[in-house]
Each structure stands twice: as structure tokens, then as C-alpha cells.
Amino acid sequence: MSGYSKKDDLLFLPLGGCGEIGMNLNLYCCDGKWLMVDLGMTFAGENLPGIELIFPDPAFIVGKRRDLVGLVLTHGHEDHIGAVPYLWPQLGCPIYATPFTAELVRRKLVERNLLDTADIREMELGASFEVGPFGISYISMAHSIAEGTALRIETRHGIIFHTGDWKLDEEAIVGTPASGEELSALGDEGVLAMIGDSTNVFNTRASGSETAVAKSLKKIIGQKTGRVVVTTFASNVARLETVGRIAGQTGRRLALLGRSMRRIHEAAKATGYLRDFPEILDEKRMMDVPRDKLLVLTTGCQGEPRAALNRIAAGDFRSLTLSPDDTVIFSSKIIPGNEHPIGALINRLVLDDVEVITEHDAFVHVSGHPGQPELRDMYGWIRPQIAIPVHGEARHIKRHAELAKEVGVPRTLRPLNGDVIRLAPDGPQLVDQVPAGRLVLDGEKVLSIASEPIAERRRMLFAGHLGVSLALNGRGKLIVPAALVARGIPGWAEGCALEEDVRRTIGETLAGLGRRNLLDDLVVEEAVRVAVRRILRQDTGKKPVTVVRVLRITDLK
Numbered sequence: 160m161s162g163y164s165k166k167d168d169l170l171f172l173p174l175g176g177c178g179e180i181g182m183n184l185n186l187y188c189c190d191g192k193w194l195m196v197d198l199g200m201t202f203a204g205e206n207l208p209g210i211e212l213i214f215p216d217p218a219f220i221v222g223k224r225r226d227l228v229g230l231v232l233t234h235g236h237e238d239h240i241g242a243v244p245y246l247w248p249q250l251g252c253p254i255y256a257t258p259f260t261a262e263l264v265r266r267k268l269v270e271r272n273l274l275d276t277a278d279i280r281e282m283e284l285g286a287s288f289e290v291g292p293f294g295i296s297y298i299s300m301a302h303s304i305a306e307g308t309a310l311r312i313e314t315r316h317g318i319i320f321h322t323g324d325w326k327l328d329e330e331a332i333v334g335t336p337a338s339g340e341e342l343s344a345l346g347d348e349g350v351l352a353m354i355g356d357s358t359n360v361f362n363t364r365a366s367g368s369e370t371a372v373a374k375s376l377k378k379i380i381g382q383k384t385g386r387v388v389v390t391t392f393a394s395n396v397a398r399l400e401t402v403g404r405i406a407g408q409t410g411r412r413l414a415l416l417g418r419s420m421r422r423i424h425e426a427a428k429a430t431g432y433l434r435d436f437p438e439i440l441d442e443k444r445m446m447d448v449p450r451d452k453l454l455v456l457t458t459g460c461q462g463e464p465r466a467a468l469n470r471i472a473a474g475d476f477r478s479l480t481l482s483p484d485d486t487v488i489f490s491s492k493i494i495p496g497n498e499h500p501i502g503a504l505i506n507r508l509v510l511d512d513v514e515v516i517t518e519h520d521a522f523v524h525v526s527g528h529p530g531q532p533e534l535r536d537m538y539g540w541i542r543p544q545i546a547i548p549v550h551g552e553a554r555h556i557k558r559h560a561e562l563a564k565e566v567g568v569p570r571t572l573r574p575l576n577g578d579v580i581r582l583a584p585d586g587p588q589l590v591d592q593v594p595a596g597r598l599v600l601d602g603e604k605v606l607s608i609a610s611e612p613i614a615e616r617r618r619m620l621f622a623g624h625l626g627v628s629l630a631l632n633g634r635g636k637l638i639v640p641a642a643l644v645a646r647g648i649p650g651w652a653e654g655c656a657l658e659e660d661v662r663r664t665i666g667e668t669l670a671g672l673g674r675r676n677l678l679d680d681l682v683v684e685e686a687v688r689v690a691v692r693r694i695l696r697q698d699t700g701k702k703p704v705t706v707v708r709v710l711r712i713t714d715l716k
């Protein structure tokens with residue numbers, strides 16, 4: 160744990176989100192008190208079989224929970240709030256959020272029976288409030304979810320501008336983002352440090368406006384004569400609003416598919432969004448509506464196997480079948496890493512002669528993160544002394560730091576998770592490093608990614624498993640042949656040569672152990688395990704997880 164505790168320093172410490180896009184967890188320290196900004200998660204990939212979610216390991220701040228004055232959430236995306244229901248019980252601090260974000264968090268806490276214990280303090284958009292030594296103001300930003308916010312964090316050392324996820328959109332469909340003048344006025348106050356979103360730093364163009372996408376989508380959908388299915392991220396309330404409007408404008412009935420789509424729709428309605436949204440068509444009635452009168456909005460834009468769109472494409476969704484000349488519009492980005500599942504999904508649709516439109520074919524999506532022109536504008540307005548890029552992989556953070564230099568920011572630092580960075584006085588300086596690991600949600604349990612069950616499952620996945628049970632009498636002789644249970648070992652079948660090799664090895668190993676060793680269960684187990692593993696490796700080229708158990712039956716002579 161950190162030995163660094165200079166009370167006169169203003170510190171920044173990311174525990175997640177630096178060196179990766181996902182699971183953001185940022186900490187600030189002033190006068191020995193800690194403020195947490197966001198507590199997100201990442202979805203696990205194929206390299207972690209059986210694991211759904213990954214969280215940043217909060218152990219460092221759990222150890223200082225008495226000095227943790229609050230958790231401030233910038234917006235409701237999973238990479239910013241997803242770990243709250245799993246990790247908050249270890250933290251116990253008040254949670255600050257704007258109404259829509261608070262609503263999403265409450266719905267998550269209900270699922271874990273935590274709503275009554277969690278202290279959620281709902282803040283109006285634009286609210287200013289004190290959290291320990293930190294004076295916080297929510298600043299509305301455009302983003303691909305309702306209520307994206309940046310934070311102005313005032314400390315006795317100076318002002319921090321924490322951008323959250325943002326873009327510039329003068330024609331935002333949901334909410335009223337801060338204008339250039341307002342951000343420039345903030346810059347006039349003198350900003351010590353800007354900690355900011357690096358996601359789209361390689362984009363040389365601005366992200367584009369939701370209103371422009373709305374116009375383009377309306378035009379495309381207006382020309383279609385078959386069913387139209389639009390898929391997007393459920394949390395993009397502006398896109399929901401757009402598709403709802405288009406349903407009305409084009410005389411189509413709108414159906415919503417997918418649990419998260421319905422959940423976000425409810426949360427948005429409950430917090431005053433989607434006021435003029437059309438009545439939702441019962442999904443069981445989708446096939447009753449004439450083809451040119453149906454518009455479906457669904458989850459599954461990343462090719463998620465269990466999402467509605469994937470099941471529709473697989474012909475596995477009872478209430479909707481697509482026919483030739485129906486259209487599926489991916490109003491979404493292909494997130495790096497998801498190319499394969501999305502490609503497979505598109506192939507299935509194309510094989511059924513369904514028309515597929517993605518962001519490569521037409522203007523059907525804009526990003527929620529700033530491209531280079533927007534970053535330049537923002538630095539021009541905020542004019543920070545220090546730029547610390549976050550929310551990016553190493554390559555994004557490096558490019559963002561270069562860009563900050565190019566636009567004249569005097570000092571930058573490229574952080575990694577676990578870096579304790581002094582912002583003031585005399586910052587930025589890397590002054591310490593604390594452990595910053597990962598946790599995984601394994602079924603209902605939250606474990607370290609480095610824990611033995613996870614490591615063992617990976618080993619079993621890669622090489623299989625062999626269980627060996629040895630029933631020995633009091634003198635260490637096998638009473639019955641060893642019981643072998645093999646799982647996933649290449650070439651293994653009952654009575655195969657490999658099994659014979661293993662049995663022979665067991666016999667030779669027992670014969671080679673001295674009389675005294677044969678009386679010690681642990682010695683026998685380890686000797687047989689090592690020998691069996693060696694022969695398995697020799698025969699298969701793999702190292703199956705091998706477990707040997709001795710059952711000692713002493714009253715047999």
C-alpha cells in the first residue's frame with residue numbers, strides 16, 4: 160500500500176481506465192481525504208471463460224475507506240457505474256449522481272438488494288455541492304447517453320476539470336450541453352489540471368451531431384418498403400428519441416426488443432425524457448403489422464450472442480422473422496474486438512437476403528467521444544496548466560498527451576492504473592505506485608483475476624483435467640485399480656494407450672516409493688501427480704490439471 164501521504168499535496172490516482180477503455184475508477188486526494196469519480200466495469204472476453212464482468216480492484220481505497228468522502232458518478236454508462244452494485248458495499252460512501260444516472264444505479268442496486276442501504280444523493284443537472292474538501296459542480300456535456308457530465312472540482316490547490324466522456328454537439332437531441340462560452344469562462348478562472356477522455360483521439364474529424372444522424376436515418380427509413388430493424392446501444396437515449404420520432408414521421412409502429420432497451424426506456428421516462436415517445440407495440444404483435452408499417456429498435460448491435468438481434472438472425476426469436484428486403488440498420492459503432500461476432504451476425508442476415516446498413520455504408524451513427532478538432536477546442540477554452548489523459552489504451556493516452564502539448568498545455572503526464580500523481584504543488588509528478596489489479600464476477604462471487612479458481616479454470620480449458628483416486632491399504636498397497644476421471648484430455652478414451660500409460664506410471668511410482676513414504680498420503684499424492692503429469696505431457700504435449708487423492712482404508716489387511 161502507498162506509503163505516500165503528504166497532507167499538503169493534491170493527488171490523482173487512477174485505479175481503472177488508464178491503459179484500457181473500460182472500468183473507470185479515478186481518485187483524487189486533498190487534505191488526506193479521498194474522492195472517487197466513477198466506478199465502472201468491463202465485459203469479459205473469450206479469454207476468460209465463464210466470466211461475465213471485470214472490475215477494477217479497489218483494495219487500495221477500501222483500505223482507506225474512512226477517508227473516502229464520496230463517489231461522484233459522471234454518467235450512466237457501464238464503464239462508469241457498472242461496478243457500483245458489486246464494489247460499493249466495501250466502500251460504504253455516499254454516491255452522488257444526476258437524476259437519470261441515479262435512476263440507472265438504483266435499478267442496479269435493487270437487483271442486488273442494496274437499495275435500502277446505499278446512500279444515493281441525487282443532484283440536479285448543473286448542481287454544485289461540497290464533498291469533504293472538494294467543491295464539485297456538474298457541467299452538462301453531450302455524450303452518447305442522457306446526462307453526460309464533466310466535473311469542475313475545486314480544491315484549495317486549484318481547480319480540476321474532469322471531462323468525463325464527452326463530445327461537442329450544438330444540435331444535441333437530449334439535454335443542453337455547456338456552450339463554448341461557458342467552458343471558456345471556466346477556463347478564465349484558471350484551471351490547474353484537465354483529466355480527460357482519450358477514446359477518439361485518433362479521429363481527425365469532429366464526432367458529428369445527433370441531429371444530423373436523425374435526418375439521415377429518417378431519409379433511409381422513409382425509403383424502405385419492408386420491415387426496418389434498428390440496433391443501437393440502449394443507453395443512447397438521444398438515438399431512442401430519434402427512432403421514436405421517425406416511427407411517427409414514417410407512419411410505422413415501434414417495438415422495443417431486449418431487456419436493457421426496455422430498462423433504459425423506463426428509466427428515461429421516469430426521469431422526464433422521451434416525453435413524446437410513441438406508444439410501444441407489443442412484441443407479440445410485430446408480425447400482425449404490415450411490413451412497411453413496422454419499425455423495431457433492438458439490442459445486440461455488438462453481436463452479443465443472447466441479444467434479441469442475434470436470435471432474430473438465427474431464426475430463434477418467436478415473435479419476429481425477417482424476410483428478403485427487410486432492413487437491419489446498425490446505428491452503432493463496431494467496438495474493436497467485436498468484429499467477429501458482428502461479422503457473423505451480418506453474414507447470417509445477408510444469407511437470408513436481409514439488407515444490412517452499417518456506419519460503413521451510410522451515415523447512421525455518430526460517436527460520443529471527441530475527435531481531434533473537439534479536443535483542440537476544449538483545450539483552447541479550458542487552458543489547463545496540466546493535461547492528464549485518461550479513458551484510453553496506452554496508444555490513445557500517448558497521442559492525447561502529444562495533442563495537449565501541440566495545443567500549448569505546459570505540462571502533461573501519461574498515467575497508468577495505480578500511479579499516484581501529485582498535481583500540486585509542483586505537478587504533475589509520479590510520486591508512488593499502488594496495486595491496481597482486476598476483479599472478476601464469477602457467477603455470484605467477486606474474485607481476484609489472479610485467484611486460483613480462475614487460473615485453474617483457464618488451465619483446465621487449455622489442457623483438460625485428470626482426477627486420480629487411489630484406494631490404499633494400511634501398507635500402501637492399491638486395494639482396487641486406480642479410479643481415473645478424465646475431462647478434455649486429447650486422445651483420451653476408456654482403455655486407450657494413454658490410460659494404460661497412466662496406470663503403469665501409477666504402479667511404477669507406488670513401487671518406487673519406500674515403505675515409510677507409502678504411509679504418508681500427501682507424499683503419495685504428490686509423487687503420483689508429478690509422475691502422471693510427466694507421462695501425460697510426454698504423450699499429449701499438454702499439461703492437464705491433475706488431481707490425486709488417496710483414500711486410506713486401514714482396517715483391511
Ligand SMILES: [Zn+2]
Nearest residue numbers: 236238239324
Ligand atoms: Zn466511458
Ligand SMILES: [Zn+2]
Nearest residue numbers: 234236302324
Ligand atoms: Zn460514456
